[in-house]
Amino acid sequence: MAASTVRINLDGKPINPLTILMIGAGGFIGSHLCEKILQETPHKILALDVYSDKIKHLLEPDSLEWAGRIQFHRINIKHDSRLEGLIKMSDLTINLAAICTPADYNTRPLDTIYSNFIDALPVVKYCSENGKRLIHFSTCEVYGKTIGSFLPKDSPLRQDPAYYVLKEDTSPCIFGSIEKQRWSYACAKQLIERLIYAEGAENGLEFTIVRPFNWIGPRMDFIPGIDGPSEGVPRVLACFSNALLRREQLKLVDGGESQRTFVYIKDAIEAVLLMIENPDRANGHIFNVGNPNNEVTVRQLAEMMTAVYANVSGEPALEEPTVDVSSKEFYGEGYDDSDKRIPDMTIINKQLGWNPKTSLWDLLDSTLTYQHKTYAEAVKKVISKPTTS
Numbered sequence: 471m472a473a474s475t476v477r478i479n480l481d482g483k484p485i486n487p488l489t490i491l492m493i494g495a496g497g498f499i500g501s502h503l504c505e506k507i508l509q510e511t512p513h514k515i516l517a518l519d520v521y522s523d524k525i526k527h528l529l530e531p532d533s534l535e536w537a538g539r540i541q542f543h544r545i546n547i548k549h550d551s552r553l554e555g556l557i558k559m560s561d562l563t564i565n566l567a568a569i570c571t572p573a574d575y576n577t578r579p580l581d582t583i584y585s586n587f588i589d590a591l592p593v594v595k596y597c598s599e600n601g602k603r604l605i606h607f608s609t610c611e612v613y614g615k616t617i618g619s620f621l622p623k624d625s626p627l628r629q630d631p632a633y634y635v636l637k638e639d640t641s642p643c644i645f646g647s648i649e650k651q652r653w654s655y656a657c658a659k660q661l662i663e664r665l666i667y668a669e670g671a672e673n674g675l676e677f678t679i680v681r682p683f684n685w686i687g688p689r690m691d692f693i694p695g696i697d698g699p700s701e702g703v704p705r706v707l708a709c710f711s712n713a714l715l716r717r718e719q720l721k722l723v724d725g726g727e728s729q730r731t732f733v734y735i736k737d738a739i740e741a742v743l744l745m746i747e748n749p750d751r752a753n754g755h756i757f758n759v760g761n762p763n764n765e766v767t768v769r770q771l772a773e774m775m776t777a778v779y780a781n782v783s784g785e786p787a788l789e790e791p792t793v794d795v796s797s798k799e800f801y802g803e804g805y806d807d808s809d810k811r812i813p814d815m816t817i818i819n820k821q822l823g824w825n826p827k828t829s830l831w832d833l834l835d836s837t838l839t840y841q842h843k844t845y846a847e848a849v850k851k852v853i854s855k856p857t858t859s
């Protein structure tokens with residue numbers, strides 16, 4: 471972008487260049503948001519994270535057209551006195567930092583709760599005390615299970631959207647029992663949402679809460695044994711990509727019957743940029759950000775990814791591309807699942823006029839093309855190495 475072009479917001483007003491503190495900038499969403507902001511706006515980014523691999527291409531070399539508009543701070547927000555200073559220096563703080571992989575929720579529930587609630591507290595407090603705006607990343611998991619999932623299997627009401635569409639201002643948050651530690655993440659996210667909302671109500675904090683619904687695309691998570699731990703379990707896109715790259719069967723947890731709506735990261739980031747640049751329309755709101763048109767069961771996702779990857783790689787799919795596994799075997803004790811996640815889009819449509827564009831097939835095509843280009847050779851090398859006994 472020509473950084474000098476004057477940008478106009480949805481109300482026709484010029485947008486002043488901002489300094490944005492982005493906490494968790496080195497992650498999947500952060501890396502795409504940094505790219506978008508640097509390429510299309512004049513805003514400056516103070517990028518905070520413990521890792522920078524996913525934004526390395528934006529930080530080096532110094533000759534990049536946006537050099538000087540992004541500054542990396544290797545900081546762990548758990549214990550660093552520089553956090554408040556950075557919040558004070560910025561017009562807006564965006565908090566993305568979290569443990570957000572389901573394999574951790576039931577096996578590392580304390581880390582999950584600390585990361586999603588306790589570690590976010592100082593961020594909220596410093597924004598509130600210093601009169602700074604906050605965009606906080608929550609999750610669609612705060613809705614938990616749908617009301618419809620408690621109806622008898624053959625109830626016609628299960629087909630009624632009133633029993634499954636998830637609305638920011640009216641849907642309840644339905645979690646499982648305490649021993650189902652899967653919900654430690656959703657519960658921590660819900661409590662931080664409530665705290666932010668209360669800071670808004672009692673102390674005037676200017677906030678926006680984002681509830682992402684399965685955003686997927688390049689740079690999501692890691693491929694075990696390549697750029698992450700061999701025994702690590704990332705989210706479903708990376709699990710299935712890993713299996714496809716290794717020509718192994720895709721594992722369907724409890725039959726792959728759960729349903730998800732997937733949205734392309736590049737569509738979703740457009741929504742976040744609208745929030746950043748339209749504070750009058752975004753402040754005080756909680757936004758679902760997803761694509762209600764891209765709903766599949768996890769089994770259907772596996773079948774579609776298998777077909778797309780065969781096209782992309784030119785290698786025929788396995789004869790039996792999937793295998794069923796129990797959730798206990800895959801995730802361990804305490805796992806539970808959301809049955810269905812369809813976002814209601816009324817509020818984001820009304821406030822920001824945002825709609826997702828990319829079909830599931832197209833977003834899988836570009837994402838798996840990226841996965842193949844980035845990882846296929848490395849995976850082949852690892853597979854061909856003789857194993858030591």
Ligand SMILES: NC(=O)c1ccc[n+]([C@@H]2O[C@H](COP(=O)([O-])OP(=O)(O)OC[C@H]3O[C@@H](n4cnc5c(N)ncnc54)[C@H](O)[C@@H]3O)[C@@H](O)[C@H]2O)c1
Pocket residue numbers: 493494495496497498499500518519520521545546547548565566567568569570585589607608609610681682683684685686691
């Ligand atoms: N990707 C999705 O579809 C999705 C869906 C729902 C919610 N979210 C939420 O969006 C946010 C970002 O998700 P993501 O997919 O980019 O995850 P991610 O794991 O790729 O990114 C999170 C980043 O935060 C950093 N981080 C974590 N703890 C930190 C700490 N103490 N100090 C400094 N940095 C820290 C991590 O190093 C990582 O780079 C999270 O809050 C997540 O709960 C994401």
Ligand SMILES: O=C(O)[C@H]1O[C@H](OP(=O)(O)OP(=O)(O)OC[C@H]2O[C@@H](n3ccc(=O)[nH]c3=O)[C@H](O)[C@@H]2O)[C@H](O)[C@@H](O)[C@@H]1O
Pocket residue numbers: 570571572608609610611655682683684685704705706707709710720721722723724726728730768807808
């Ligand atoms: O992305 C989101 O919107 C939110 O949901 C995700 O939770 P979930 O969708 O359950 O996590 P995935 O790992 O993407 O799993 C999706 C589904 O696929 C299944 N799965 C996963 C991996 C696998 O190899 N096989 C498999 O069948 C899971 O059991 C689950 O039903 C994560 O909790 C968060 O990143 C986020 O808050």
